[in-house]
Amino acid sequence: MAEHEHYEAIVVGCGPGGATAAATLARNGVETLVLERGVEAGSKNVSGGVIYAEDSAPYTIDDLFPDFREEAAERPITHNYIHNIAGEKVKTFDLTEIHEHDTEWADAVLRRRMDSWLETRVHEMTREAGGGVLTGVRANGLYRENGEIVGVTTDELEPITGDLIVAADGVNSELARDAGLMDWESPDEWFQGVKAIVDMPDGAIEERFDITEEQGETHLFSGDLYEGVRGGGFLYTNEDTLSIGNVFHLDSIVEERAEVVDLLDALLTHPLLAQWIGDDYEELEYSAKLVPDSKKVAHPSPTEDRLVLVGDAAGQMQAQGPLIKGMNHAATAGALVGEAFAVARSRGDTASAGERYVSRLYDEGVMAKIRPAVYDRSRAVTEHRRVSALTDGLIDTAIGRAGLDTMIRTGIVERLYNSPRMMQILPDTTTPYATLPTAIAKRHGERIEEESAVEPPTLEERIGELTYDTDIGNPHIVVEDESWEASGAAVTACPVSAKDFGGGCYREEVRSNGYEERVVSFDSQPCVECGTCAIVADTRWEHPRGGKGVEFKQG
Amino acid sequence: MHTVVLTKGVPDFREGQVSFDEDGHLERGKTPTVMNPNDKHALRAALQTKVRNGGQLSLMSMGPPGYGDVLGEGMETVYADDLYLVSDRELAASDTWATAITLATALEKVGEPDLVFAGFKTADGETGHTGPQTCWCLDWPIITHVIALDVDEDSRTVRAKRLVEGDIEEVETVEAPMPACIIADPEFTPSYRQASHRLTHKDLRAETEARAQDHEAHMTTWDHEDLNLDPDYIGLDGSPTIVSSVDPIPKAPAEREATMVEANDEEGMNEVLDAMTPFAAETSGAAGD
Ligand SMILES: Cc1cc2nc3c(=O)[nH]c(=O)nc-3n(C[C@H](O)[C@H](O)[C@H](O)COP(=O)(O)OP(=O)(O)OC[C@H]3O[C@@H](n4cnc5c(N)ncnc54)[C@H](O)[C@@H]3O)c2cc1C
């Protein structure tokens, strides 16, 4: 057996999952090496994002990083609303109750700032325990000896072995894929998030939202502004910027052949947002990333040999109704892994760490939240095509309308939106995303008088504003089947491509060699590494090697 | 393990920095001094040794007191522990030979280092002699044109990949006992393939940042008396090299005549196209072969 560099624990990824895992390990004196592919932690990451500290969670991020809220977060979230939209009519409900359910605190964050702050703390902690954080290093696979997973291989270093390998490498985890624990096959298991960071003049947030510096808001949007694509929009207040974006079911984007950049612009230019954005629209960053749907893919037993998966890599990303909770679950899972290993090690049985971690996920109620049994049970009925057609149809009948009217008048709709149980069984059909909100807004909404002066940048301008360090001659994505049938969906689904856009990653082409053939051509340069075409096109998909590719400044 | 890098200040020859007088002579006073750009290969190689093998790393230079700042700058690039400046009026106008004697003496005074790295050549003198001559004075093995380096402290040997006669096509691997002198080639690529290397790198960066704030506290300055050098063997008196003359490189005269044509001058443009057609025919003919 070859001699390799060895650390007790190797953590791949320095997002919330990796950071908490490493911090917990280091606190327990475990020699821990953290590998992060970005030039700095956060430079690859995109969230909405509001990070929650749940009352019921065994660990929250500030348990491990006490100064987190003051130093790494933007604003505490104190008010929450959902807006149902039909054309220019809007009906708004207060969501503060569901938001506050099981919530100790919730803060808006920007990932570059948050994760780079975490990185510094984690490096200090792990260095003391004999390891440390290395940026610009990308794990490209698992290292096996006699068929057993014992370490990782990277683009930059010799293979490294560990007694514990934590895959906290986020969505599209190459390590989880290599272990055969996750696949990248079905679009219906994913959401795609696309977002813009909007600059706000000094004091504008306080004035336009009528809040203090210690307050912040979340606004969610659903209804007919997305032309039937299932999903919704969000707006979160940061210190002096706004995060505005959409999260859609990936299968719906594919089915509708929706131009995701147009859907973002539909939200940005909706008159409802004019009161907040104002007349001068200045976009600081355009970004996108996939989001796993924990209801469907949270792995029931995310471990194999010495490998454990945490956070998005394990599919632990909870999107139920208007709630998006991924960062908090990643942080909890990371801490549980760290603890499980520390216990296993103290018993001289490090091999049991994975099993111990999985039991803790169940015992602490994490699995019940991210993969609720009631969803699996009710899904057969609520997502059945005919049931959904029936409810969609019903809402549009006189009876349906009358029922809805009563429900709104008596406050039932607002109560339902604020019911955690209701949110758990919400089906993934158009009913809750579009049909119902549109019907509500049509009959009960108020017309927005204001006009939008927002002129979003073009896709070309957006790409032009991004920072890239392209790995020339070494593309991280290769299209294996360029036929329209296999990979055509990416032309519209890729957030930096569009049918009428000559630049971008994916382009439609008609080739004629005797007969006409519709194909896609591909250029990886403008890629924002969102993961979409790993699922919707026939590609050989990897992340770029350490430090290469896109670099988000906001995230 | 003790490593010393020899470096030198040179006039900053970059556009906008360098000043020449009317006769085309360099105005030293008006041109800022920077580290010899060709020393950066030596620094990269020395840094690799510091990171991978640890120990003490010193930067040494001979020159006017102003070179102290050049050393301070170098401290951060190479994570040096200490700086040595050999500076004395008696040493002014030394040629490479006198410089080598002086530096070799200083190296002995530092205390027999294990490895000495020297630059490829300087940007002002362009001789490339100082490194090898210093090494010769010390009677150490020397490896030149090094592109990759491995130091084995246990067996006290260095193994190097080098370009044979500086030829990029021909690479050989050689070994030498330490102490030895290494001249890094511009092609030198450091290799940090262990996580521990990169972690040390980070530690050193943080440590050096603090130290470099106050680099003078880590600098030792010696004159010829400190080194016990006989003035007859150093400086101008000890320099056998005679520079016969320095010719300014004449500007290439523009021999061809140019005719300017406005883009909207149709007739003129037609003439241009006519003139170009024979060349176009030539190339398309070639492509058709
Ligand atoms: C648009 C959008 C909105 C969202 N909104 C919210 C929200 O409001 N609230 C919320 O809680 N969650 C939200 N999420 C989800 C949330 O971002 C994720 O669930 C969360 O970031 C997961 O954390 P993680 O630590 O598992 O992974 P990540 O945060 O993705 O971290 C993974 C890390 O691993 C690194 N990495 C990846 N591959 C490798 C490799 N091969 N080698 C080395 N390093 C590697 C990455 O660079 C990254 O730093 C949103 C997501 C999106 C896209």
Ligand code: SF4
């Ligand atoms: S090329 Fe693929 S991974 Fe890159 S931005 Fe487009 S869809 Fe996302």
